[in-house]
Amino acid sequence: MMGSGKTTVGKILSGVLGYSFFDCDTLIEQSVDGTSVAEIFKLYGEGFFREKETEVLQKLSLMRQLVVSTGGGAVTRPINWRYMQKGISVWLDVPLEALAQRIAAVGTDSRPLLHQCESGDAYTEALNRLSTLWEERGEAYANANARVSLENIAVKLGHKDVSSLTPVTIAIEALEQIEGFLKEEDDMAIAGY
Numbered sequence: 357m358m359g360s361g362k363t364t365v366g367k368i369l370s371g372v373l374g375y376s377f378f379d380c381d382t383l384i385e386q387s388v389d390g391t392s393v394a395e396i397f398k399l400y401g402e403g404f405f406r407e408k409e410t411e412v413l414q415k416l417s418l419m420r421q422l423v424v425s426t427g428g429g430a431v432t433r434p435i436n437w438r439y440m441q442k443g444i445s446v447w448l449d450v451p452l453e454a455l456a457q458r459i460a461a462v463g464t465d466s467r468p469l470l471h472q473c474e475s476g477d478a479y480t481e482a483l484n485r486l487s488t489l490w491e492e493r494g495e496a497y498a499n500a501n502a503r504v505s506l507e508n509i510a511v512k513l514g515h516k517d518v519s520s521l522t523p524v525t526i527a528i529e530a531l532e533q534i535e536g537f538l539k540e541e542d543d544m545a546i547a548g549y
């Protein structure tokens with residue numbers, strides 16, 4: 357989801373793995389002559405943005421040794437999964453309240469689907485919009501190969517809530533979940549599935 361830490365955690369993972377890092381939103385912006393995501397939505401609409409997103413994912417799916425931070429909405433188009441399945445997909449599962457807190461702190465200028473129109477409280481508005489998006493696409497995130505639940509990490513490490521979990525802690529959990537996924541794949545192959 358937007359603000360879940362895909363860019364922050366993805367950069368850490370790419371550093372640890374010695375892989376290249378790519379951010380889909382940045383590549384889409386480059387493919388439209390440097391037009392920002394917010395401007396692309398305004399000028400050409402969401403459908404055009406989604407087409408560009410699929411093109412970018414297709415190109416990235418042909419590459420090796422890279423970490424990709426996808427756009428939060430990439431999960432909504434089945435064709436995107438065909439490309440994402442060329443690699444290992446990781447779902448950063450962050451409670452909506454924590455997402456709303458982060459987004460309220462940085463603003464919604466670069467996130468057109470959350471852009472604040474009313475003059476209400478930024479946290480409440482972000483939470484309402486995130487909740488609507490979650491209802492529409494929450495299930496789609498579960499298609500990912502590995503899930504990194506901040507709530508589960510907090511329980512495991514004895515933190516009171518998820519807000520004190522650092523990006524490095526989250527990246528370590530991502531590596532553990534990826535390892536678990538790869539082990540399951542190996543076990544299935546050995547068992548002949």
Ligand SMILES: Nc1ncnc2c1ncn2[C@@H]1O[C@H](COP(=O)(O)OP(=O)(O)OP(=O)(O)O)[C@@H](O)[C@H]1O
Nearest residue numbers: 357358359360361362363364428458462521522523
């Ligand atoms: N573990 C964390 N704890 C607190 N703040 C964080 C954490 N990870 C990221 N942030 C902050 O949350 C905001 C969103 O992070 P980031 O840009 O990495 O998310 P994203 O999933 O890439 O968002 P987008 O979908 O908009 O590209 C940033 O301001 C970042 O500094």
Ligand SMILES: O=C(O)C1=C[C@@H](O)[C@@H](O)[C@H](O)C1
Nearest residue numbers: 358381393427428429467468
């Ligand atoms: O969740 C979404 O649908 C989006 C997330 C961002 O990363 C951008 O890809 C864009 O703002 C749409």
Ligand SMILES: [Mg+2]
Nearest residue numbers: 362363379425
């Ligand atoms: Mg990002």
